[in-house]
Amino acid sequence: MKVEIKVGLKEGITDPEGLNIKKSLKLLGFDDVQNVEVKRSYVIEISGKDEKKIREDIDMMCKKLLINPVIHDYEVEMIK
Amino acid sequence: MPFGSIWGDSMDRSEIKVCVLRIEGTNNEDEMYYAFKRLGASPELVHLKDLKDIFDYNCLMIPGGFSAGDYVRAGAIFASRIRAKIANDLHRFIDEGWPVGGICNGFQVLVELGVLPGFKRMDYPDACLFLNNSARFECRPTLLKHENKGKCVFTRNIPKGEIMLVPSAHGEGKLLLPREKEQEYFDRLFENDQVVFRYVDKEGEYAGYPWNPNGSAHNIAGICNEAGNVFGMMPHPERAYFDKNKNGISGMNVFESVLKYIEEK
Numbered sequence: 001m002k003v004e005i006k007v008g009l010k011e012g013i014t015d016p017e018g019l020n021i022k023k024s025l026k027l028l029g030f031d032d033v034q035n036v037e038v039k040r041s042y043v044i045e046i047s048g049k050d051e052k053k054i055r056e057d058i059d060m061m062c063k064k065l066l067i068n069p070v071i072h073d074y075e076v077e078m079i080k
Numbered sequence: 081m082p083f084g085s086i087w088g089d090s091m092d093r094s095e096i097k098v099c100v101l102r103i104e105g106t107n108n109e110d111e112m113y114y115a116f117k118r119l120g121a122s123p124e125l126v127h128l129k130d131l132k133d134i135f136d137y138n139c140l141m142i143p144g145g146f147s148a149g150d151y152v153r154a155g156a157i158f159a160s161r162i163r164a165k166i167a168n169d170l171h172r173f174i175d176e177g178w179p180v181g182g183i184c185n186g187f188q189v190l191v192e193l194g195v196l197p198g199f200k201r202m203d204y205p206d207a208c209l210f211l212n213n214s215a216r217f218e219c220r221p222t223l224l225k226h227e228n229k230g231k232c233v234f235t236r237n238i239p240k241g242e243i244m245l246v247p248s249a250h251g252e253g254k255l256l257l258p259r260e261k262e263q264e265y266f267d268r269l270f271e272n273d274q275v276v277f278r279y280v281d282k283e284g285e286y287a288g289y290p291w292n293p294n295g296s297a298h299n300i301a302g303i304c305n306e307a308g309n310v311f312g313m314m315p316h317p318e319r320a321y322f323d324k325n326k327n328g329i330s331g332m333n334v335f336e337s338v339l340k341y342i343e344e345k
Contacts, residue, residue: 012259016215063204065160070208070258
């Protein structure tokens, strides 16, 4: 099974990278751009079929490596 | 001393073994090695894969650089590999009062490990060294004011209030604490004497960018844990080993302080 994890910043954390991208897009003439959020996506291929167990493992992977809980939120999507 | 001696007598400088821990992408280990070597200690460059027992050493140092390419987050992969290999030993090493230091990327590793600020034992981070406000790598000399009243074993040799010129070179150095506990955590850092270095301008005042290269709250550049034996800072004292200020203080004093602590431990 493939699982996609999207890691983004928690609400209220200023994103200097997103602000910089927004500024550059505006300089390129995209005046309608209101906001840019940068997210990082991990697609993880994992063996086994027990979705509950896979979900638990994914949460542990996030906690142990993929996110820093001080700044990050994450979403998980199971891709068959 | 806060943690009684296990040798009885003080330790000879040349017997002090310092583990300068490296993995792929660390790149300041040589400067750190020579800082300890010049002071008469016995440092060793040790790849994490080759580390047998942390208790073979009297001090653990994590150098700067871009460990594991800074993939995922700066310091995150190095931290997870340390956790996988020596997590319990590392906590015991710290509990027994042995010094652990991290410079630049090493500071990021210690924060990702959860041992700084170290308010409680945890296996995930309780702080973050986040992208600089400028969203770019900031590389230049920075002025640091030593703020510690004597708790940090890495700076006891430096008088409080001393200002030093130490190079900074990082893209992620802004100290962030959990939003819901931010005020409480900053209060604790100051009350516990855990704030070690703060960025200042040439008048010695806490100033904004570019004096503070990353936007860290309260201009914090370096902190220690509650016991004072785990220490991390973003700027590089090992690159300012010879650059004495008018009072004769340089980056050297950081390494001298910790060696003196170990000698007396």
